[in-house]
Amino acid sequence: xxxxxxxxxxxxxxxxxxxxxxxxxxxxxxxxxxxxxxxxxxxxxxxxxxxxxxxxxxxxxxxxxxxxxxxxxxxxxxxxxxxxxxxxxxxxxxxxxxxxxxxxxxxxxxxxxxxxxxxxxxxxxxxxxxxxxxxxxxxxxxxxxxxxxxxxxxxxxxxxxxxxxxxxxxxxxxxxxxxxxxxxxxxxxxxxxxxxxxxxxxxxxxxxxxxxxxxxxxxxxxxxxxxxxxxxxxx
Amino acid sequence: xxxxxxxxxxxxxxxxxxxxxxxxxxxxxxxxxxxxxxxxxxxxxxxxxxxxxxxxxxxxxxxxxxxxxxxxxxxxxxxxxxxxxxxxxxxxxxxxxxxxxxxxxxxxxxxxxxxxxxxxxxxxxxxxxxxxxxxxxxxxxxxxxxxxxxxxxxxxxxxxxxxxxxxxxxxxxxxxxxxxxxxxxxxxxxxxxxxxxxxxxxxxxx
Amino acid sequence: xxxxxxxxxxxxxxxxxxxxxxxxxxxxxxxxxxxxxxxxxxxxxxxxxxxxxxxxxxxxxxxxxxxxxxxxxxxxxxxxxxxxxxxxxxxxxxxxxxxxxxxxxxxxxxxxxxxxxxxxxxxxxxxxxxxxxxxxxxxxxxxxxxxxxxxxxxxxxxxxxxxxxxxxxxxxxxxxxxxxxxxxxxxxxxxxxxxxxxxxxxxxxxxxxxxxxxxxxxxxxxxxxxxxxxxxxxxxxxxxxxxxxxxxxxxxxxxxxxxxxxxxxxxxxxxxxxxxxxxxxxxxxxxxxxxxxxxxxxxxxxxxxxxxxxxxxxxxxxxxxxxxxxxxxxxxxxxxxxxxxxxxxxxxxxxxxxxxxxxxxxxxxxxxxxxxxxxxxxxxxxxxxxxxxxxxxxxxxxxxxxxxxxxxxxxxxxxxxxxxxxxxxxxxxxxxxxxxxxxxxxxxxxxxxxxxxxxxxxx
Numbered sequence: 046x047x048x049x050x051x052x053x054x055x056x057x058x059x060x061x062x063x064x065x066x067x068x069x070x071x072x073x074x075x076x077x078x079x080x081x082x083x084x085x086x087x088x089x090x091x092x093x094x095x096x097x098x099x100x101x102x103x104x105x106x107x108x109x110x111x112x113x114x115x116x117x118x119x120x121x122x123x124x125x126x127x128x129x130x131x132x133x134x135x136x137x138x139x140x141x142x143x144x145x146x147x148x149x150x151x152x153x154x155x156x157x158x159x160x161x162x163x164x165x166x167x168x169x170x171x172x173x174x175x176x177x178x179x180x181x182x183x184x185x186x187x188x189x190x191x192x193x194x195x196x197x198x199x200x201x202x203x204x205x206x207x208x209x210x211x212x213x214x215x216x217x218x219x220x221x222x223x224x225x226x227x228x229x230x231x232x233x234x235x236x237x238x239x240x241x242x243x244x245x246x247x248x249x250x251x252x253x254x255x256x257x258x259x260x261x262x263x264x265x266x267x268x269x270x271x272x273x274x275x276x277x278x279x280x
Numbered sequence: 281x282x283x284x285x286x287x288x289x290x291x292x293x294x295x296x297x298x299x300x301x302x303x304x305x306x307x308x309x310x311x312x313x314x315x316x317x318x319x320x321x322x323x324x325x326x327x328x329x330x331x332x333x334x335x336x337x338x339x340x341x342x343x344x345x346x347x348x349x350x351x352x353x354x355x356x357x358x359x360x361x362x363x364x365x366x367x368x369x370x371x372x373x374x375x376x377x378x379x380x381x382x383x384x385x386x387x388x389x390x391x392x393x394x395x396x397x398x399x400x401x402x403x404x405x406x407x408x409x410x411x412x413x414x415x416x417x418x419x420x421x422x423x424x425x426x427x428x429x430x431x432x433x434x435x436x437x438x439x440x441x442x443x444x445x446x447x448x449x450x451x452x453x454x455x456x457x458x459x460x461x462x463x464x465x466x467x468x469x470x471x472x473x474x475x476x477x478x479x480x481x482x483x484x485x486x
Numbered sequence: 487x488x489x490x491x492x493x494x495x496x497x498x499x500x501x502x503x504x505x506x507x508x509x510x511x512x513x514x515x516x517x518x519x520x521x522x523x524x525x526x527x528x529x530x531x532x533x534x535x536x537x538x539x540x541x542x543x544x545x546x547x548x549x550x551x552x553x554x555x556x557x558x559x560x561x562x563x564x565x566x567x568x569x570x571x572x573x574x575x576x577x578x579x580x581x582x583x584x585x586x587x588x589x590x591x592x593x594x595x596x597x598x599x600x601x602x603x604x605x606x607x608x609x610x611x612x613x614x615x616x617x618x619x620x621x622x623x624x625x626x627x628x629x630x631x632x633x634x635x636x637x638x639x640x641x642x643x644x645x646x647x648x649x650x651x652x653x654x655x656x657x658x659x660x661x662x663x664x665x666x667x668x669x670x671x672x673x674x675x676x677x678x679x680x681x682x683x684x685x686x687x688x689x690x691x692x693x694x695x696x697x698x699x700x701x702x703x704x705x706x707x708x709x710x711x712x713x714x715x716x717x718x719x720x721x722x723x724x725x726x727x728x729x730x731x732x733x734x735x736x737x738x739x740x741x742x743x744x745x746x747x748x749x750x751x752x753x754x755x756x757x758x759x760x761x762x763x764x765x766x767x768x769x770x771x772x773x774x775x776x777x778x779x780x781x782x783x784x785x786x787x788x789x790x791x792x793x794x795x796x797x798x799x800x801x802x803x804x805x806x807x808x809x810x811x812x813x814x815x816x817x818x819x820x821x822x823x824x825x826x827x828x829x830x831x832x833x834x835x836x837x838x839x840x841x842x843x844x845x846x847x848x849x850x851x852x853x854x855x856x857x858x859x860x861x862x863x864x865x866x867x868x869x870x871x872x873x874x875x876x877x878x879x880x881x882x883x884x885x886x887x888x889x890x891x892x893x894x895x896x897x898x899x900x901x902x903x904x905x906x907x908x909x910x911x912x913x914x915x916x917x918x919x920x921x922x923x924x925x926x927x928x929x930x931x932x933x934x935x936x937x938x939x940x941x942x943x944x945x
Contacts, residue, residue: 091445094445094447094451095445095446097448098446098448099446100448135445138443138444138445141444146385146386148386149385149386149387150385150386151386152387153381153382153383153384153385153386157585158382158585159584159585159586159589161387162382165378165387173316174371174374174378176320177316177317177319177320177323177371177375178320178375178378178382179583179584180316180317180320180321180583181320181321181327181375182379182382182383183582183584183585183627184324185324185327185379185383187579188321188325188328189328189331191815191818192328194813195818195819197784197802198811198813198818200802200803200806201782201809201811202806202819202832202874202878203806203831203832203835203836203878204835205835213469216351216354217469218821219821220329220355220473221473221476221477221860222817222818222820222821222860223325223328224325224355224477225481225817226815226817226818227321227322228321228477228481229817230321231314231321232314233575233577233580233581234317234321235313235314235317235543236539237580237581237583237638238313239313239539239543239564239565240537240564240568240572240573240642241568241583241593241594241641241642242564242565242568242594242597242598242645243597244565244597246599247597247599248596248602249596250592250596250602250605250606251589476823476858476860479858479861480858480861
């Protein structure tokens, strides 16, 4: 496999560029905060986990948590040691991951969901699955709102949820009415679809066309990639 | 050739085998419009059931696997009991995966084999055992099997090849164990919860 | 004859009695026919026989002959019938499939496999004729209830059917939505379509109707029912001036988006005395539901003071047990495994003991005490939801659009219960957009675009 960007600095720059694109989409503040929180946790977790799990050579141990011969846990795990290269590796992979994830999120945030489904269909996804996805996307916000309402109604009847047992109770009391109501809704939706002549096949009037702008962007991407590969190999 | 590409080919072959066996046993009844829409809503339900786990609640990486697999398997199995036909499991799992990708994570075909595998494993299990979660035992085994296959595949194939993140064997076994137990537990919970739902369905309240 | 029905009898699968029996009718093209009758009388079943849903989707035993514009629903598939017969159901939410308005209008035509140019032409014509051109690119989830129903009708209209079937189309709409709907019906009639309209409240539709067919227990009755037997007067009361206030709102404002979003409520000053039965009226979007949510503590006002049942600016946990809240959809509030369990749930959480038998008797559900709440009929579920909150014996009872989806008999039952509560010194506040509901209350508070537009004694 060809790896183009390898150093932490380069990858950090790439990450900043991707993050900038993400911010350019104008997500709400809570979304940004949540994304940053998740990335921070994932970054630390990856660094630490890869620090412990690094198995390529060479590797320099920084800290030995558990020796491989000390007790049953030691023998089972083969020793838990923190490696310097592992930490670096974890950092690099996180940056790479985040850049890719942010860019795909940008695609999803900047495109209308129905157009995304259309794109999927052009890639070969069958019509029935596309229809299913459209229905799922269409009714997701309503379901989320209903879940909220059900939980509030339960609190108003005195339901108090505490701790782990509370979570199980709460789940049960939420999911049964939510699913039953969804099943009722499903029957109504199915009737409405039947009455609109749904058979699984239809003429699609909204098409996606490959315009000149698409062609130009694709060309630019290929050129940049080619230049980057050449640059990498000339080092 | 690396393990990831090999696994894609294997999963594809697996899918074809499942399809052919299903044809032979005349299990492919086809899903009508009502079934498709029920499945579509279950994809959304699965997403909603997983929401508390995405932001903050149980993001502690160690027990996250256990905590997430319980509601996921529960809702999934309720859906399968409501539409006990071949293809339901695969469509719910695949639909949910695509839905998450479309809404937040971004479309990434590299994750599709994972979803297909999850579906095919369950379909094969149902064909072999001849029952779509009709008994508790069937459900628990299906859940544990799902947990086993999925988490092993994730830690041994998906994570190393898509994310380039490796895990030590002992960690993989702990997580997989969590996955197995969590999915089994979720299966039992889903089975229990599905009873009043199906009862209400039958009495025409729906 | 556009529609001819000969000796039609249909029994749902696993049912003991036929839902409709020996119906014979001839309906002419261009007529507007009103179908009236209580819930379960067979109106919807009859409609479903005309568009093919019976017998193709609802199996069961269908006998007799039907011809609609020459087609037989028994022999033609539902999709085949869809070219001639269009159906609009009660719930607009479940009839919209796409995210963009114009995509949803085209959905039906696309399914009929019409060529692309025809689909586009029909879609544009429907947008024009139904008055949706300005909103063609709008997101369907942002539409009001009336607009959603209009979209549902447009998507059927674009398919070009000769016959339109409407199954309780305005039950979920407010006054504005209903009047918009009547406009659309008039337009369709002028264009010569044959229309069958099944409705509970039909007085304002009578001028448009060419024929009225009344259903009762699966059979067609002849002769129009004179008025509504449940239109009786309910004794109202006025409170003495020195009764304490149960609810007081002073200078309350509220908006969902703190940073300069539209103010949902502004300058609200309301006082409700203990024991009053108050109706909060206004169209959808006027802020009346938000008002109720503030009273119970689900939402906190941006400014102003709220005093409820002795609590200042309460949170939900403060008022549990003192304030009961009924959401619009009763199904979202039934979550235990049995009818008696549902009634006992609230009190049990609060450590109270109640006489379950008494409540079971009032709901008429003694025989079904072990049944799962979600397996009851719509009217029974509504009643159970109301009583499971009453079992908490709250001092203040708030209901959000409690009449949604109820037939006349259930209306009367419900308001009888509320009247009794009020006579016993409990305070009841409900929101409604129905003209008829207003006369059950002692006082009317009208909310218009976030402000109090009037507070008057109900006449």
